[in-house]
Amino acid sequence: MSLTEPPPPVPGPGPGTVADEAAGQLRDRISADSLTTRRDYLRIVATVSGGLAIGGVGVASGILHRHGDSETLPRAKKVTDQLAPGESVAFRFPGDEDRALAVRLSDGSLVGYSAVCTHLACAVLWREDRGTDGELYCPCHEGVFDARTGEVTAGPPPRPLPRIFLTEENDGSVWAVATARSGEPAKEALCRQFGASRPDVAGMLGCPGADRATGSRRT
Ligand code: FES
Numbered sequence: 571m572s573l574t575e576p577p578p579p580v581p582g583p584g585p586g587t588v589a590d591e592a593a594g595q596l597r598d599r600i601s602a603d604s605l606t607t608r609r610d611y612l613r614i615v616a617t618v619s620g621g622l623a624i625g626g627v628g629v630a631s632g633i634l635h636r637h638g639d640s641e642t643l644p645r646a647k648k649v650t651d652q653l654a655p656g657e658s659v660a661f662r663f664p665g666d667e668d669r670a671l672a673v674r675l676s677d678g679s680l681v682g683y684s685a686v687c688t689h690l691a692c693a694v695l696w697r698e699d700r701g702t703d704g705e706l707y708c709p710c711h712e713g714v715f716d717a718r719t720g721e722v723t724a725g726p727p728p729r730p731l732p733r734i735f736l737t738e739e740n741d742g743s744v745w746a747v748a749t750a751r752s753g754e755p756a757k758e759a760l761c762r763q764f765g766a767s768r769p770d771v772a773g774m775l776g777c778p779g780a781d782r783a784t785g786s787r788r789t
Contacts, residue, residue, distance in 0.1 A: 643763045649736065649744040653680070656704070658696035660685060663734055663746040670734055671696060672744055675703050675717060680744065682734035683720050688752060689713050689727040706731065720752075729753060735760070 644664030649672050653659060658673040669685040673696050683706060685694045692710035696717075700707065705723070706715035713725035720731035735748040735756075750759030761777035772780035 643767045644746075644748065646745050646747045649682075649746050652742045653744050656698045658698075659744075661746065664749055669693065670746065671706070672734070672736060672746075673704070673706075673717060679718070680736050680738060681717060681720075682736045682746060683715070683731040684734070687713055687727055688722075688729040688731060689725070694731065733759075 647661070647663050649661045649663075650659045653672060653674040655674050655676050655678060658671055661670050661672065662668055663670045670682060671685040671694060672680065672682045674680055683694070687694050687708040687710065689708065689711060692708050692713075694706050694708050694713075694715065696704065697707045698704040700714075701717070703717045706717055706720070707713070708715075708725065708727065711726050713727040714723045715721065715727065715731050716723050720733055722728070722730060729752040732752045732754075733750040733756075734746050735750070737745045737747055739745065748760055748763050750756060757775065757777070760775055761772055761780075764771040764775060765777050765780065769780060
């Protein structure tokens with residue numbers, strides 16, 4: 571499916587999905603060491619996951635769900651039909667309980683993050699009126715995250731906001747396709763999720779152990 575074609579209503583993990591298209595773009599974006607795309611083509615954005623400050627222990631021991639994270643490739647989800655500069659939209663991804671936020675920055679870039687503060691899990695809000703690019707703000711204890719990177723810029727949050735990879739179709743619709751853990755490099759996150767279920771995509775992304783030419787994983 572070309573990048574100009576609209577995605578199916580509920581894309582699955584098979585060939586020709588939004589995730590598949592996104593992977594091709596991600597390969598290029600990773601090569602450029604950048605995941606911030608421009609409005610004139612498919613956008614891949616980083617986002618969300620998060621977690622309680624106290625949740626790390628629970629997650630490590632398998633007790634608590636890691637907010638916004640997905641070990642395997644999540645099912646692509648339509649976030650919104652359109653998103654104008656300065657606007658944000660709340661959604662749930664990858665699970666129904668995982669609060670997330672997609673933001674269109676003033677220069678047209680799309681970013682996506684977990685809306686779960688990494689301090690004590692309060693809801694993170696988009697504040698367009700703050701900072702150069704706007705800010706992601708947690709009102710509970712004045713936590714502030716950089717809108718472009720998710721990094722902590724003020725307050726007590728101990729970790730960056732986990733990112734969500736977004737794509738934008740030519741019709742302007744925005745889709746969530748994958749996630750990264752807090753501070754996790756984009757390629758590592760994508761290979762972790764695409765590697766097992768989509769070796770062809772893993773190959774396109776140049777994931778370790780995957781064959782670039784055939785997209786099959788070496789054994
Ligand atoms: Fe967000 Fe404390 S819960 S700063």
